[in-house]
Amino acid sequence: MPETKWDVSYELRLTTEADLWTASRSGKLKSETERIGDLVKQGTTAQAVASPDEKALVIEIPFDKPTQERLKNQPNSRFNMTASTVTAENIERLKVQERRSQVFMLYTVVNVHDTKLKKRVVIPISRGWDFANHRDARFNISIEISDDSTYSWKSK
Amino acid sequence: MSSAKAIIGLVLILSLSGSVCAQAVAASEKEQQRQRWRRQAIDTIKQVAAETSTWSDKETAVQALTDAADSIWKYDTDLGAEWLSKAWSLTDGLASTATDEKLKDFFSTSVQSRLRTRVLSVARKHDQKLAQTFVEQLQVDNDNKEKSRGVFDDRTVRSEQLLTLAQQILDSNPHEAFRLAQTSLADGISFKLQNILTGLRKKDVALANQLFDLALARFKLSQPEPSEAQVLAGYLFQSGITFGAGGNGTTMVVLNPAHQSLPAVAAKEPLRAKNFLSAVYELLLSRPLPEETPESRIKAQSLLLLGNRLVVPYSTYAPDLVPSVRSFLANLERIGRTDSTLSQNVTRSSSANDAKSPSFRTAEESYEKAIAELVEIADREKNPAFKNIAYIRAAVATKPHDYSRGKSIADKVDDLELRTETLSFVYYRGALFFVRQSDLDNAADLVPRISDVLRRNVVRIAFAHSLLEAKPNRKNERASQLNRQRAFDHLNDLGNDLRKTDSSIGVAKLMLGRTALLARLDHTQAVAALEEAMQVIDKLDKMNLQDGAVPTLGLSAVPSSGATVEKPSVGCSLRSAVEELVESDFDLVLSIVAKLRQRETNAVARLEVARHYLEKTDSPTVNPR
Numbered sequence: 059m060p061e062t063k064w065d066v067s068y069e070l071r072l073t074t075e076a077d078l079w080t081a082s083r084s085g086k087l088k089s090e091t092e093r094i095g096d097l098v099k100q101g102t103t104a105q106a107v108a109s110p111d112e113k114a115l116v117i118e119i120p121f122d123k124p125t126q127e128r129l130k131n132q133p134n135s136r137f138n139m140t141a142s143t144v145t146a147e148n149i150e151r152l153k154v155q156e157r158r159s160q161v162f163m164l165y166t167v168v169n170v171h172d173t174k175l176k177k178r179v180v181i182p183i184s185r186g187w188d189f190a191n192h193r194d195a196r197f198n199i200s201i202e203i204s205d206d207s208t209y210s211w212k213s214k
Numbered sequence: 215m216s217s218a219k220a221i222i223g224l225v226l227i228l229s230l231s232g233s234v235c236a237q238a239v240a241a242s243e244k245e246q247q248r249q250r251w252r253r254q255a256i257d258t259i260k261q262v263a264a265e266t267s268t269w270s271d272k273e274t275a276v277q278a279l280t281d282a283a284d285s286i287w288k289y290d291t292d293l294g295a296e297w298l299s300k301a302w303s304l305t306d307g308l309a310s311t312a313t314d315e316k317l318k319d320f321f322s323t324s325v326q327s328r329l330r331t332r333v334l335s336v337a338r339k340h341d342q343k344l345a346q347t348f349v350e351q352l353q354v355d356n357d358n359k360e361k362s363r364g365v366f367d368d369r370t371v372r373s374e375q376l377l378t379l380a381q382q383i384l385d386s387n388p389h390e391a392f393r394l395a396q397t398s399l400a401d402g403i404s405f406k407l408q409n410i411l412t413g414l415r416k417k418d419v420a421l422a423n424q425l426f427d428l429a430l431a432r433f434k435l436s437q438p439e440p441s442e443a444q445v446l447a448g449y450l451f452q453s454g455i456t457f458g459a460g461g462n463g464t465t466m467v468v469l470n471p472a473h474q475s476l477p478a479v480a481a482k483e484p485l486r487a488k489n490f491l492s493a494v495y496e497l498l499l500s501r502p503l504p505e506e507t508p509e510s511r512i513k514a515q516s517l518l519l520l521g522n523r524l525v526v527p528y529s530t531y532a533p534d535l536v537p538s539v540r541s542f543l544a545n546l547e548r549i550g551r552t553d554s555t556l557s558q559n560v561t562r563s564s565s566a567n568d569a570k571s572p573s574f575r576t577a578e579e580s581y582e583k584a585i586a587e588l589v590e591i592a593d594r595e596k597n598p599a600f601k602n603i604a605y606i607r608a609a610v611a612t613k614p615h616d617y618s619r620g621k622s623i624a625d626k627v628d629d630l631e632l633r634t635e636t637l638s639f640v641y642y643r644g645a646l647f648f649v650r651q652s653d654l655d656n657a658a659d660l661v662p663r664i665s666d667v668l669r670r671n672v673v674r675i676a677f678a679h680s681l682l683e684a685k686p687n688r689k690n691e692r693a694s695q696l697n698r699q700r701a702f703d704h705l706n707d708l709g710n711d712l713r714k715t716d717s718s719i720g721v722a723k724l725m726l727g728r729t730a731l732l733a734r735l736d737h738t739q740a741v742a743a744l745e746e747a748m749q750v751i752d753k754l755d756k757m758n759l760q761d762g763a764v765p766t767l768g769l770s771a772v773p774s775s776g777a778t779v780e781k782p783s784v785g786c787s788l789r790s791a792v793e794e795l796v797e798s799d800f801d802l803v804l805s806i807v808a809k810l811r812q813r814e815t816n817a818v819a820r821l822e823v824a825r826h827y828l829e830k831t832d833s834p835t836v837n838p839r
Contacts, residue, residue, distance in 0.1 A: 069600075092591060093600075167600060176716060178635075179770045180632065181770060209770065
């Protein structure tokens with residue numbers, strides 16, 4: 059995509075498994091109209107990124123003290139309950155675990171001004187990563203735009 | 215006098231016999247030309263099949279070989295089988311990952327699976343044994359199935375193919391469909407089985423019962439999955455609806471509108487319903503509860519979903535099991551997520567805030583409320599980028615005919631380019647809606663307001679199609695003439711507009727659709743339009759000439775927006791374009807498409823034209839050799 063330019067508006071938020079579950083149950087998670095979690099950082103890439111070499115954009119976000127505290131509070135190992143261990147105490151333990159388990163939510167609007175297609179493609183992407191499985195807090199989203207202006211994205 | 219009469223009579227006889235003779239000669243020449251073109255068509259098919267071996271694009275090669283085999287079969291069985299076997303072996307190298315990122319959580323259909331179905335369909339049509347050989351090879355491949363499956367994927371690649379084939383022939387050959395579905399049971403009970411069972415029941419109740427009994431026997435044979443029970447539950451209690459549990463505790467539903475309004479099978483088959491419910495209880499709802507791990511959480515969610523769905527059927531068909539089932543579900547809920555009280559509170563509080571309960575609202579009131587809520591969310595949004603997206607979502611949520619509301623919301627988008635794009639979409643969607651309703655005056659008002667060239671011309675082509683499809687008015691011949699003239703004008707405007715636009719797949723498709731419609735009005739203009747379409751296609755890297763769908767021009771900011779647009783039923787494939795031309799001008803049409811420079815596209819175009827000509831002039835007397 060020679061001379062294609064793009065910029066990104068983003069919000070990184072932090073929520074808990076418990077809040078995420080509540081949002082899921084209430085339909086808030088699917089509706090895509092409202093964002094979940096406490097804001098960690100928002101921004102827009104200062105200026106359009108031009109290709110051909112700059113097809114990748116890296117955003118580094120330092121965590122403030124309260125965020126670091128929340129992440130430190132993340133349970134080191136997960137407690138699993140079985141049919142034989144269902145007790146009021148264990149149910150409470152699970153609830154606490156869900157309140158302490160942190161999940162990052164990234165909300166973005168990617169603007170691609172594609173010179174080949176002579177078109178602007180606007181791509182809103184929302185994605186969550188649990189801290190339990192992403193201890194280095196490095197996340198990746200890749201976007202592919204087809205010749206007919208349709209797009210797909212993948213994340214890991 | 216008498217000699218003068220004799221002379222006149224002789225002259226008449228001579229002139230009549232001369233006319234008959236001329237007609238016979240013309241008919242003979244026409245037949246000779248037809249035979250010559252048919253041989254040329256067959257030679258073209260053979261050439262294209264030979265060319266596929268040098269292609270790097272294996273997907274196109276499989277399609278071309280399969281189509282070529284289908285066409286050649288009646289003239290040369292061995293060659294057909296050879297090409298089809300080659301196509302089958304090429305499918306091994308095709309991508310087996312999900313093609314549709316948006317649907318992959320539901321179905322992970324791949325290019326490989328789609329093309330295998332195509333090859334198998336042709337094999338089954340011409341040579342059952344060959345089809346069987348292909349299916350047996352799939353059995354070996356079962357372990358290679360991609361691990362990231364959609365919730366409603368069939369059990370294995372083999373069952374997927376068998377049930378797809380069964381679905382295709384269900385109407386024409388229910389017994390063969392039964393046999394294929396029965397074979398699929400070796401791999402378990404797959405999602406598509408529900409459709410087969412319901413479809414089969416419409417054709418032959420006894421056959422459907424027999425298949426259900428076999429499926430239930432299979433269900434009892436080993437430790438079944440809750441998803442297998444959902445398939446049979448859907449068939450018995452709620453036709454056309456299948457539930458599944460996705461990750462993150464989501465409940466997923468797939469609907470088949472064609473089967474949704476059918477009466478419940480269980481009412482007619484209470485014993486079968488009871489047997490099924492007993493088996494579900496024994497094998498799924500009385501087993502030890504799963505341990506608390508991420509995987510087991512999904513399993514528990516699946517069991518809960520199934521159990522809750524079956525509570526009412528249990529009380530009707532197996533009431534003795536109700537207490538045990540309820541107790542199991544209560545335990546399952548306890549070890550599952552423990553915040554159900556929280557979610558209930560959320561639901562209650564949102565209801566309490568409403569002035570009117572949802573059940574007392576009319577459809578129109580619900581619509582008004584939904585739009586007002588979306589606009590309110592957008593108004594509240596502080597981040598400019600997200601605010602624009604929120605307004606666009608609200609504009610898309612308006613009904614197509616309510617375009618003025620859509621416009622007033624889109625006007626709030628604080629970005630000129632995005633606002634223009636959204637307005638263009640709202641008008642385009644409204645215009646297509648009015649065309650579908652045959653309200654052409656309203657549609658015509660909107661056309662000039664659509665700023666996007668492609669969208670504007672999709673409406674034009676739909677407009678022209680609608681005018682040409684209008685029933686001829688014998689009493690008012692002038693009205694019919696006027697319709698044809700208006701259609702012609704729209705197609706001319708479309709041509710003029712698109713000539714100024716850069717080439718794209720969308721432009722090429724519309725040019726093909728334009729050719730198809732022009733061919734109904736003016737043969738010469740249509741040939742010229744075909745040439746123009748080929749020139750556009752020639753500028754593209756690649757194009758699927760068989761994809762006849764009119765381009766769907768949704769908004770990238772709201773990926774689901776395309777689904778809210780009426781689809782005009784105009785064919786935009788190469789086949790549609792040459793439909794009215796190929797029989798009278800085969801060699802001309804073939805020479806036009808043969809000018810395409812891209813190797814594979816050129817070959818596929820020639821193949822399509824040749825196949826179409828053979829089909830249109832089908833005659834078993836032709837000797838192709």
